[in-house]
């Protein structure tokens with residue numbers, strides 16, 4: 671048996687390893703594409719959900735909040751806020767801002783109309799039904 675580690679052996683290990691992990695990568699990517707639609711139920715994005723997502727995206731809510739762990743850590747997680755608080759609380763909360771309570775962090779007043787608030791709640795409800803494997807792990811993010 672050859673004792674010397676030749677260039678061609680090194681090349682074969684490199685190419686074989688690269689091919690092996692490329693195949694694993696492709697299989698896992700394919701699997702993710704199979705799993706995601708079952709988890710995000712994008713087919714349940716009604717026009718209200720889409721409008722609410724647009725409002726949340728264009729009012730920089732993630733400048734302060736996180737959504738499914740992504741965003742800023744100034745204010746509570748919004749991905750699960752519908753399950754924690756419910757739609758009525760969320761509407762009343764957004765209307766009541768800023769609270770002006772001394773020592774508490776403040777959220778701006780956005781002056782949303784009733785139908786805009788309904789859309790935001792529809793979006794937050796849809797968000798709360800995404801299967802994120804319970805991410806983020808602490809309830810308020």
Ligand code: HEC
Pocket residue numbers: 725726729730731732733734735744745746747748751754755760763764769774775776777778780790810
């Ligand atoms: C300037 C920062 C800021 C922005 C921008 C902001 N928020 Fe907030 N929000 C806060 C803070 C701070 C709190 C928590 C205040 C407290 O607990 O007294 C909060 C709380 C909330 C709550 C209640 C959360 C809970 O767990 O009870 C909801 C719902 C909410 N925000 C929705 C939104 C939405 C929707 C937007 C975008 C339209 C938004 N926020 C934009 C700062 C912000």
